[in-house]
Amino acid sequence: EADIYQTPRYLVIGTGKKITLECSQTMGHDKMYWYQQDPGMELHLIHYSYGVNSTEKGDLSSESTVSRIRTEHFPLTLESARPSHTSQYLCASLKTGGNTGELFFGEGSRLTVL
């Protein structure tokens, strides 16, 4: 079972609010990712990190920001939420070594902005 946790699982907030989605993993993985996924649609990479103090933007432009101060923690922040940010956000970490390349996903944070 994957040891990667996301909170909150569900969040409903008003426009203009600042929110932080938390993601923590206890597997010691250096590489972590944030994906955005609308219902029934594919995953889009919005941020990734290859280790502490390393963060990069992904393929899909996002107004969110991330930080990686500790290996196990990779929070995502929206400074001013808008209805267009309504989506599911999935955090993942990558097990490397050998030829594995296995992603472990959290359960997701479903955000609704009113």
Added chain:
Amino acid sequence: KNQVEQSPQSLIILEGKNCTLQCNYTVSPFSNLRWYKQDTGRGPVSLTIMTFSENTKSNGRYTATLDADTKQSSLHITASQLSDSASYICVVYDRGSTLGRLYFGRGTQLTVWP
């Protein structure tokens, strides 16, 4: 053009029937290919991993095949169950680049009817 193409986009089958999902990729170099299952509202979970030298691998009722020459993989589900209803995502991992890279298909949405 997406480097990982999945077909069909969606599929409906009756409980107890078999089905096969397809994944074609152009990613090169290639390290491994994984099939993930994503239940509605949950994070994806790895089902199988196929490396370059492997042709077939089974995980219970799931059997994955890989033809590295034609760059095609399939996921065969035997005796489908209602719990098989999910999105199945093909992910190709290229560890050849310095930082490693993951390529996602758009997924096949499988619905199993009683």
